[in-house]
Amino acid sequence: MKVTVVGCSGSFPGPGNAASCYLLEAGGFRVLLDLGNGAVGALQEYCTVGDIDAVLITHLHPDHCMDLLSLYVARTYDPRRGYPVIPVHAPAGAATHLARAYGRAEPPGLTGCFDFVDWSEGRHEVGPLSVSVAPMAHPVPAWGIRVEHAGRTLAYSGDTGPCDGLLEIAHDADLALFESSFEQGRDDAAPPDLHLTGGEAGEYASRAGVRRLVLTHLPPWNDPDLSLAAARTAYSGPVELARPGSTYEL
Secondary structure, three states: OEEEEEEEEOOOOEOOEEEOEEEEEEOOEEEEEOOOOOHHHHHOOOOOHHHOOEEEOOOOOHHHHOOHHHHHHHHHOOOOOOOOOEEEEEOOOHHHHHHHHHOOOOOOHHHHOEEEEEOOOEEEEEOOEEEEEEEOEOOOOOEEEEEEEOOEEEEEOOOOEOOHHHHHHHOOOOEEEEEOOEOOOOOOOOOOOOOOEHHHHHHHHHHHOOOOEEEEOEOOOOOHHHHHHHHHHHOOOOEEEOOOOOEEEO
């Protein structure tokens, strides 16, 4: 599997950094993990909009799903060619939620471009990939994602506070993309079940036996060095910050 960071900015796009989106390629199959605002533009640095075979959405906050509408426009109205319908695995209600955000669309609307599939706990086959999901701790229904292929494993937290679901998706993973939105001290009074600090991301990576940790979803107002240092106090393995354009071979 090859993972490319398309965008990793937390909560909203930053300078030169789209919101959450990760391109996963395996066996000639291309799937997106989340498609946050600004991501479709950045995606075209790595492939065309027609190259995408499936999309996996962790939750329905705009910084994780809103550019599905841009992908819909790009694949629906391209005058040069038509595109097949592709599956979009997402929390229940995604089709209605996104149709409301788009406004009036020519029939058949989003379902003429996307086949929406509701997440449920357990294993799902997506092309050649074996995908498992578990509920995360967030104010809206959110799913962490585990992808397995050819003996390799990727874990992606999406957005979450501390929870056992992280251990479920990340145990013995070769690579974990864990969010690190909060800073210890600054965000101590924030609502529970929302985000992780760098230290918490490192703690869960260590408990899960992750082989490599990448910190994601840092808002533009964060100091990345603080998150990285905090993660290193709790996790002794390789750890780094996600950056647009970074690639990981599993």
